[in-house]
Amino acid sequence: MKCDRCENESAYSRKYSGESLCSECFSNSILRKTAKTISKYNMIKNGELVCVGVSGGKDSLALLDILKKMSDTHNFEIVAVTIDEGIPGYRDEALEIVTEFCKKLDVKLKIYSYKNLFDLTLEESLEMREDEKTSSCAICGTFRRRALDHAAEEIGADVIATGHNLDDGIQTFLINTLSGDTNKIGWMNPEKNSMKIRKIKPFSAIYESEIVFYAFTNNLPFQSEPCPHMNEAIRTEIREFFNSLEEKHVGIKNNMHNSVLKISQIMNESSDKEKRICEKCGNECSGKTCSVCNMITNLKKERS
16 A cells, blocks of 8 residues: 555554555654644744653653754754663663663753652652552652653753653543542643743644554664553553544544643633642642652651
């Protein structure tokens, strides 16, 4: 079968649009779609420094690859930041992959660890938690967001870019809905970004499966082994649920994504909860103390 955009052989069938694309045309479509999202929400401005969160997985390395290509032709700079959670036998491989890939792209890399920032590795935190109601993903996600904030501030970045894709977005929406956290639903709106250092998701309109193919067809190295704690969280079940729906009803993820954007905008506009400053660390939060300080205090209380 021929590519719908050129004379080359097709390599990818985009079911929700009915297109058949060769490897080159597919890659260009991902680059253009990413650029369109960045432009639509004014995610990166002229002369800015972008802190790119790079875990070693397919999404973050694909994002680094694309932002590097864009920075070569546009007026902004990038720095890669990797967070070491302290997971034995897992993070070491990712750090090696990221280090080598950044050298290949000629991108500066900075590495930060939970141990240095919080005096706790993820594994130590899991041993200290009172029970498993607080999942490893909840602890890790809270620490990772703060670590990226710290890294971005230290390097003088204007923006933090992460590789969250369309699948991540609709999964997060359902998780927030099931947990009753309507404030977080409002914060998902990409047009409302009042943080001191803006946080952007250039892949937010792109399917996870397409990023997987982009990584493979462009020979990007990435860690394929999943996090050993990933099955603790409900996200895995929700991912499988949406994938099953998409298989039977092509395009349903796109429809859900568009609905999330509309609902998030409404929730954001109707929310009367203002951002405050944490009494302990000075970072923005919604209460007197932020989730990171609360979590560290509780974990260390349990250790003592």
